[in-house]
Amino acid sequence: QVQLVESGGGLVQPGGSLRLSCTGSGSIFNRYPVAWFRQAPGKQREFVASILSNGATNYLVSVKGRFTVSSDNAKNTLYLQMNSLRFEDTAVYYCKIPGPGNGYWGQGTQVTVSS
DSSP: OOOEEEEOOEEEOTTOOEEEEEEESSSOTTSSOEEEEEEOTTSOOEEEEEEOTTSOEEEOGGGBTTEEEEEEGGGTEEEEEEOSOOGGGOEEEEEEEOOSTTOEEOOOEEEEEOO
16 A cells, blocks of 8 residues: 655745655655645645656746755655745645556645745
């Protein structure tokens, strides 16, 4: 059974930074792409960032230049460094890896950007 656990969310002021982590059970990060999604209240879940096995990354346009996705396969951990946070980044953030059906998802971690 694959399990993903996100952490690192919290309350931060606009312009602040957070680093999210997603740790998985077993050697799961040989499945690519691994990705971050988010869901704001009343909105659909949206793609945020992903990383391929060759290190290539892809980002939602609104976070490009502010967010950085990375992975540490030795630690089975995916990261999302979030800088220059904005009010509109407030959401529950989820990590996802490929798997049967819609893949494997974590339970999410809340990020709230507020003054």
